[in-house]
Amino acid sequence: MALSRRQFVGAAAGTAALAATGTATAQDEPDYGGWFDDVSNYDGTVDKRGQDTVTITVGAQGNNGAFAFDPPAVMVSPGTEVVWEWNGEGGGHNVVSDGDGPLDSGDPVSEAGTTYSHTFESEGMFKYVCVPHEALGMKGAVVVRPGDGGGSSGDGGSGGQQQQGPPENPDYGGWFDDVSNYDGTTVDRTDADSVEITVGAQGNNGAFAFDPPAVRVTPGTEVTWSWTGEGGGHNVVSDGDGPLNSGDPVSEAGTTYSHTFEEMGVYKYVCTPHASLGMKGAVVVGGPLDGGSGGSGGGSGQEGSGIELSGPQWLLSGSVLLAFFSPLLFAAAMRRRQTGRPPQTGSGGELRRATGPEPVEEAAETEPAVELGHDEYDPKGTAALVAFYFVLIGLLWVFMYFVEFLGRVSIIG
Amino acid sequence: MQVHRFEKVWLGAAILLIVGFIATIAYGSVGVGVGMVGDSGGQISAEAVQNSNTGTQFDDPGVVKEDGQYVVYVVARQFQFSPGTGDTPIRVPAGENVTFRVTSADVVHGFSVVETNINTMVIPGQVSEVSARFNEPGTYGLICHEYCGAAHHTMGGSVEVVPPEEYDMQQENIDQSADDAQAQEGADQ
Numbered sequence: 260m261a262l263s264r265r266q267f268v269g270a271a272a273g274t275a276a277l278a279a280t281g282t283a284t285a286q287d288e289p290d291y292g293g294w295f296d297d298v299s300n301y302d303g304t305v306d307k308r309g310q311d312t313v314t315i316t317v318g319a320q321g322n323n324g325a326f327a328f329d330p331p332a333v334m335v336s337p338g339t340e341v342v343w344e345w346n347g348e349g350g351g352h353n354v355v356s357d358g359d360g361p362l363d364s365g366d367p368v369s370e371a372g373t374t375y376s377h378t379f380e381s382e383g384m385f386k387y388v389c390v391p392h393e394a395l396g397m398k399g400a401v402v403v404r405p406g407d408g409g410g411s412s413g414d415g416g417s418g419g420q421q422q423q424g425p426p427e428n429p430d431y432g433g434w435f436d437d438v439s440n441y442d443g444t445t446v447d448r449t450d451a452d453s454v455e456i457t458v459g460a461q462g463n464n465g466a467f468a469f470d471p472p473a474v475r476v477t478p479g480t481e482v483t484w485s486w487t488g489e490g491g492g493h494n495v496v497s498d499g500d501g502p503l504n505s506g507d508p509v510s511e512a513g514t515t516y517s518h519t520f521e522e523m524g525v526y527k528y529v530c531t532p533h534a535s536l537g538m539k540g541a542v543v544v545g546g547p548l549d550g551g552s553g554g555s556g557g558g559s560g561q562e563g564s565g566i567e568l569s570g571p572q573w574l575l576s577g578s579v580l581l582a583f584f585s586p587l588l589f590a591a592a593m594r595r596r597q598t599g600r601p602p603q604t605g606s607g608g609e610l611r612r613a614t615g616p617e618p619v620e621e622a623a624e625t626e627p628a629v630e631l632g633h634d635e636y637d638p639k640g641t642a643a644l645v646a647f648y649f650v651l652i653g654l655l656w657v658f659m660y661f662v663e664f665l666g667r668v669s670i671i672g
Numbered sequence: 673m674q675v676h677r678f679e680k681v682w683l684g685a686a687i688l689l690i691v692g693f694i695a696t697i698a699y700g701s702v703g704v705g706v707g708m709v710g711d712s713g714g715q716i717s718a719e720a721v722q723n724s725n726t727g728t729q730f731d732d733p734g735v736v737k738e739d740g741q742y743v744v745y746v747v748a749r750q751f752q753f754s755p756g757t758g759d760t761p762i763r764v765p766a767g768e769n770v771t772f773r774v775t776s777a778d779v780v781h782g783f784s785v786v787e788t789n790i791n792t793m794v795i796p797g798q799v800s801e802v803s804a805r806f807n808e809p810g811t812y813g814l815i816c817h818e819y820c821g822a823a824h825h826t827m828g829g830s831v832e833v834v835p836p837e838e839y840d841m842q843q844e845n846i847d848q849s850a851d852d853a854q855a856q857e858g859a860d861q
Contacts, residue, residue, distance in 0.1 A: 350750050350778055366754055369722055391752040394823035642678040649685050660696050665704055668788035672707045672803040
């Protein structure tokens with residue numbers, strides 16, 4: 260199936276959202292260029308502009324031990340004195356600029372109470388590490404930027420958020436608390452052109468359920484509700500103001516009601532007569548940027564979209580599976596051959612109880628064609644072979660000991 | 673029993689080979705002087721090493737000259753050698769006997785100078801002492817080859833062997849620090 264219109268729309272919307280968030284980030288959050296990718300305690304930049312002195316803890320919990328700076332990323336005004344304060348945990352730490360930079364606290368020290376300070380006069384981004392623990396993610400950055408702090412962060416990002424659609428695990432606000440057949444997952448059907456929801460499925464102590472109760476679709480998808488005819492009269496009506504309204508409850512099997520969702524959002528709906536029993540559902544339109552790869556993937560397995568393999572991957576996994584089951588295939592083939600053989604009749608044609616493996620008739624020993632006496636071996640050939648081995652061992656010996664071992668710098672005491 | 677003369681030849685050759693093997697090992701240890709790592713380094717408190725209050729040169733690790741001999745004091749800690757790691761390589765002169773005295777501030781480390789036979793465990797509480805002579809100037813890798821923690825794979829450094837005449841130029845501060853140490857010892861006494 261080629262890229263359908265809706266998928267394209269969804270992808271385009273996602274890209275737009277990504278671009279929107281990207282710009283928003285560039286305004287508020289400095290671009291560290293992946294510097295904090297492996298820093299476990301990084302959670303945004305702490306804005307401490309307007310303060311004269313800012314303290315950063317060295318040896319804070321993080322990165323699987325006491326191998327972190329806290330806060331790892333801090334924004335200060337020009338002229339601020341930043342003080343690093345050791346808490347004595349995690350062994351010896353130091354504060355050294357990444358590449359050329361002003362920070363260098365010297366050799367690592369571990370004593371609690373050690374401090375190192377630097378006053379940042381010029382604007383810029385100052386990345387630093389603890390040299391011994393850099394690989395563990397003990398990294399930090401000080402961003403010097405004029406301004407007053409004052410929490411302007413997050414304003415620009417919200418526009419992008421709305422375009423992006425509901426998050427991967429939408430917060431239904433307790434909507435499904437009393438729905439027995441909702442297992443916490445939103446079935447991901449963002450891959451399908453049309454989605455069918457069963458009305459009158461088993462659940463809520465009877466045939467009072469929508470199946471699946473929660474489903475995620477891409478904008479432009481036609482969702483069809485299909486009546487099973489069980490559980491009495493049902494309808495599909497939006498909770499509060501909403502686009503869904505199938506009218507009066509009907510009970511006939513085969514009844515359908517459909518609606519095409521164009522706008523992103525979460526659409527909650529109920530079966531009016533059975534809402535109090537828990538006959539409720541929701542359609543999530545629009546998805547997180549990474550599509551159905553998240554927690555909702557469990558539900559999508561039934562449609563066979565769980566695993567996607569390219570040609571070579573199919574070939575590889577097929578070969579591995581074949582290799583894995585080859586003993587079974589072989590056994591089956593052997594069995595087939597054996598059963599295909601005409602039954603061996605016993606001496607009297609009667610059933611014999613097996614008493615163990617039947618004695619195998621050994622091949623008769625044949626007389627040797629030529630018998631070689633001791634002195635009739637070819638001694639020269641054997642001697643040449645042995646001599647070759649001696650030469651080989653000798654060469655390896657010389658190479659290993661005199662060239663490889665003594666030729667190197669050795670411990671002499 | 674009749675033994676073919678060829679067989680006699682290679683029996684003799686095999687015995688000769690074994691004698692040769694033993695002779696080379698004897699030559700290596702007696703003639704060339706290849707040694708083993710012993711306990712000559714003595715013991716030290718790892719906690720004191722960690723807190724830099726051992727009262728020895730380990731408090732300020734580096735190269736010093738003791739009794740006319742170059743001695744390199746190295747502290748290994750998670751996850752670096754000081755000196756050795758980063759932009760502080762161990763600098764030693766070529767053609768001189770150099771003694772490495774290595775100890776750990778925390779856990780078991782390794783001290784292996786790549787492409788040489790200098791290779792020892794570094795045990796907290798113990799000073800590993802090895803001597804060597806680098807005849808050719810060059811840069812050698814230095815790695816920790818005992819698993820010491822999550823970032824063990826990054827723990828390394830380098831040993832720079834410089835020509836002795838160039839080394840003498842940097843000699844001043846080394847001699848000075850050694851003199852300082854001696855002066856301090858004198859003052860202490």
